[in-house]
Amino acid sequence: MKEIEFSKAQKELMVSKLKAYFNDELNQDIGGFEAEFFIDFIAKELGPYFYNRGLFDAQQVFHEKMEELGYIIQELEKPEGY
Structure with missing residues (x-):
């Protein structure tokens, strides 16, 4: 299966949403770099489901x-x- 790819604008929006989630729900600040790696992991490992x-x-x-x-x-x- 082809690897899941997102546009730059989509990725930026996902990073923003993930950072807000971590901040609001988990009271943790994560950087954009970490959020992007987490999104890549989710896309690769859970995306197929x-x-x-x-x-x-x-x-x-x-x-x-x-x-x-x-x-x-x-x-x-x-x-x-x-």
């Missing part, structure tokens, strides 16, 4: 929509005369 769950959820929606489409197509059928 979130990614796979996203794929699973997308597949479920796809199957539901295909089932709905099947019903719509059935409604379009014309009665056949005998």
Whole structure:
């Protein structure tokens, strides 16, 4: 699987959110460098779980929509005369 990559703006936003979380919830200050390494670790080690769950959820929606489409197509059928 390809390594997860984020844009510079995404990474900066994630670093900001992580630093705020550590400060607000854990009363700890971490630097941007540490936060970036932590994000890289999370992306590498836990990212595939979130990614796979996203794929699973997308597949479920796809199957539901295909089932709905099947019903719509059935409604379009014309009665056949005998």
